[in-house]
Amino acid sequence: xxxxxxxxxxxxxxxxxxxxxxxxxxxxxxxxxxxxxxxxxxxxxxxxxxxxxxxxxxxxxxxxxxxxxxxxxxxxxxxxxxxxxxxxxxxxxxxxxxxxxxxxxxxxxxxxxxxxxxxxxxxxxxxxxxxxxxxxxxxxxxxxxxxxxxxxxxxxxxxxxxxxxxxxxxxxxxxxxxxxxxxxxxxxxxxxxxxxxxxxxxxxxxxxxxxxxxxxxxxxxxxxxxxxxxxxxxxxxxxxxxxxxxxxxxxxxxxxxxxxxxxxxxxxxxxxxxxxxxxxxxxxxxxxxxxxxxxx
Amino acid sequence: xxxxxxxxxxxxxxxxxxxxxxxxxxxxxxxxxxxxxxxxxxxxxxxxxxxxxxxxxxxxxxxxxxxxxxxxxxxxxxxxxxxxxxxxxxxxxxxxxxxxxxxxxxxxxxxxxxxxxxxxxxxxxxxxxxxxxxxxxxxxxxxxxxxxxxxxxxxxxxxxxxxxxxxxxxxxxxxxxxxxxxxxxxxxxxxxxxxxxxxxxxxxxxxxxxxxxxxxxxxxxxxxxxxxxxxxxxxxxxxx
Numbered sequence: 125x126x127x128x129x130x131x132x133x134x135x136x137x138x139x140x141x142x143x144x145x146x147x148x149x150x151x152x153x154x155x156x157x158x159x160x161x162x163x164x165x166x167x168x169x170x171x172x173x174x175x176x177x178x179x180x181x182x183x184x185x186x187x188x189x190x191x192x193x194x195x196x197x198x199x200x201x202x203x204x205x206x207x208x209x210x211x212x213x214x215x216x217x218x219x220x221x222x223x224x225x226x227x228x229x230x231x232x233x234x235x236x237x238x239x240x241x242x243x244x245x246x247x248x249x250x251x252x253x254x255x256x257x258x259x260x261x262x263x264x265x266x267x268x269x270x271x272x273x274x275x276x277x278x279x280x281x282x283x284x285x286x287x288x289x290x291x292x293x294x295x296x297x298x299x300x301x302x303x304x305x306x307x308x309x310x311x312x313x314x315x316x317x318x319x320x321x322x323x324x325x326x327x328x329x330x331x332x333x334x335x336x337x338x339x340x341x342x343x344x345x346x347x348x349x350x351x352x353x354x355x356x357x358x359x360x361x362x363x364x365x366x367x368x369x370x371x372x373x374x375x376x377x378x379x380x381x382x383x384x385x386x387x388x389x390x391x392x393x394x395x396x397x398x399x400x401x402x403x404x405x406x407x408x409x410x411x412x413x414x415x416x417x418x419x420x
Numbered sequence: 421x422x423x424x425x426x427x428x429x430x431x432x433x434x435x436x437x438x439x440x441x442x443x444x445x446x447x448x449x450x451x452x453x454x455x456x457x458x459x460x461x462x463x464x465x466x467x468x469x470x471x472x473x474x475x476x477x478x479x480x481x482x483x484x485x486x487x488x489x490x491x492x493x494x495x496x497x498x499x500x501x502x503x504x505x506x507x508x509x510x511x512x513x514x515x516x517x518x519x520x521x522x523x524x525x526x527x528x529x530x531x532x533x534x535x536x537x538x539x540x541x542x543x544x545x546x547x548x549x550x551x552x553x554x555x556x557x558x559x560x561x562x563x564x565x566x567x568x569x570x571x572x573x574x575x576x577x578x579x580x581x582x583x584x585x586x587x588x589x590x591x592x593x594x595x596x597x598x599x600x601x602x603x604x605x606x607x608x609x610x611x612x613x614x615x616x617x618x619x620x621x622x623x624x625x626x627x628x629x630x631x632x633x634x635x636x637x638x639x640x641x642x643x644x645x646x647x648x649x650x651x652x653x654x655x656x657x658x659x660x
Contacts, residue, residue, distance in 0.1 A: 202527020217424025276536025
């Protein structure tokens with residue numbers, strides 16, 4: 125049987141997936157580290173007190189992640205030397221333009237916060253922390269929006285995607301913060317409590333959004349069902365094993381019992397597993413979203 | 421609705437031109453002359469196309485039919501590629517052309533992802549004659565020819581007169597008359613892109629994404645090989 129087609133593909137590959145993952149992780153790490161200045165006495169001062177010793181470590185970790193992810197994004201461009209064009213020729217309807225603007229501002233917030241912290245300029249911490257936290261939330265938000273605006277790709281064109289990416293960044297950021305706390309011996313009861321609840325809520329929300337995705341794809345249009353088929357045939361292992369079992373169910377089971385979940389090593393293990401799921405979930409969505417179009 | 425577009429939709433706007441193409445599939449014989457004309461007009465390199473003719477057989481012996489489906493940029497009146505471009509490298513001309521500014525393109529491939537019609541590609545870097553490379557390219561409706569009163573190269577060369585080009589806002593143009601007198605379809609009308617390539621009598625297996633996936637073993641394997649080769653950074657080592 126003779127059949128002929130020409131294939132074009134975006135291709136947004138692992139560079140984009142890693143970037144989305146790292147920038148989400150950096151964002152949440154910043155929010156944890158800036159908690160003492162931003163939240164202070166809110167929530168009974170628990171978050172502020174718990175993260176007090178983590179401020180400097182957290183900011184340095186966020187800066188390192190940013191220094192990896194920024195160049196990675198630039199290297200992914202076909203014309204890396206033009207990386208400032210989205211700011212110079214700013215196009216307000218493109219999430220990528222907003223992301224390109226917010227990314228360096230987020231970097232400046234980290235550097236500014238670190239500078240204020242080191243030089244004892246405590247008055248600067250709160251405004252820098254608030255601005256930086258808003259910019260931090262915009263990082264996973266814009267990456268999700270960048271997929272959501274593609275009305276031609278029904279797997280991406282879904283208002284839950286930006287929310288999902290913010291939630292996934294909470295999981296991955298919590299994982300890094302938990303690992304750093306354990307490694308530096310700062311995982312005290314207060315920090316444990318804060319990380320435990322953040323991870324718990326993030327995992328529960330991820331499970332809800334995972335199930336929502338499942339329903340949307342199975343009860344959706346022909347293209348959505350095609351995406352569902354692509355996910356199950358090409359990315360079955362990544363979706364069901366890495367994302368669902370290892371990334372959502374296993375960590376939830378580990379922390380569902382409060383006593384077990386508050387064990388430092390168990391919490392760190394659960395957080396790391398959730399980060400695996402956060403990476404894998406993004407990877408499946410990004411790759412599979414491009415495949416249906418390939419055939420068209 | 422002209423959110424993020426440089427020119428508002430001009431379809432049906434009095435006093436404005438709206439260039440469009442009608443493809444009469446009753447006349448297409450799959451000679452691929454349009455593809456060759458386009459390759460020649462723009463020195464389109466191997467491995468990428470501005471226009472193609474998709475071919476698909478349907479039915480089973482003895483009730484079979486071979487369908488041809490010329491495909492190109494639909495020069496949408498509401499183009500998502502333009503709205504999503506972070507540098508306005510791709511923009512909408514007031515007469516409806518969707519064009520590309522190579523000197524602004526950063527090759528982020530957002531426009532490729534945004535296009536529901538798979539009409540965009542990345543030009544390789546290593547080209548012999550034309551030095552434009554490493555940027556996203558697409559069909560331009562041959563705006564340089566149209567400005568001089570000529571029709572696009574693919575229309576000029578179409579030996580069955582399957583491709584017809586003109587101003588659809590002009591009721592006396594051939595495209596306006598064809599669209600008025602025949603039942604036509606556009607691709608993926610539900611996406612809200614208002615595509616301006618109209619097809620007369622297309623086959624469903626070629627117009628709907630969910631049903632247009634390759635069915636033959638060879639075509640499926642071709643698609644898989646293409647995907648495996650081009651996924652992630654291999655794309656750049658292979659093409660750019």
